[in-house]
Amino acid sequence: MRYRRHVFVCTNARPVGGKPSCGARGGVEIAAALQRAVATAPDLVGAVAVTPCGCLGPCFDGPTLVTYPDGQWLAGVGEADVPAIAAWLAGGPLPDRLRYDWDDDDEPSG
């Protein structure tokens, strides 16, 4: 396992007027802020990777991210949540408001 934790942040952008998209709701800024937070935290740098990615599926609940190998999904993320996410990546608790549990009825979409 190259990284202790690999975070993928949806930065997918959709045209205005259709389905919401993480990229249009702050995903790009969240990914950059999280990369910066990791790069400046001695206990995270080199151990945690943050990679922007395409559509993760729960578009209406975004901005969305997923971390592996644990497979934890986060949704409704804002840039203001980045310090709490970094603290969680360093071993702290995950705030309940950010936790996303897939409903079996949810249909992943591309």
Place this chain on the structure above:
Amino acid sequence: MRYRRHVFVCTNARPVGGKPSCGARGGVEIAAALQRAVATAPDLVGAVAVTPCGCLGPCFDGPTLVTYPDGQWLAGVGEADVPAIAAWLAGGPLPDRLRYDWDDDDEPSG
């Protein structure tokens, strides 16, 4: 764990003349072909997700992908390898030529 396997394929594009990039060497086409292969395989659809992503780090060895939760890295992937990768995702062996093991000297880059 929402998916049995989540595949992230680097589609990062860099300007011509600099460091190579997966997006300029077929990453986009590989991601699309793998999405199609998964969508049309009854034992993979719904269980395996394929998401394009930004830079994964080993730019000189790309096109690159990583799968989770197992944390297996693949490099030097071509579109012609997609059937073999789909067969691996369905439980077959991973061809040695595609296996990528990080050297500790490798420096991840964004």
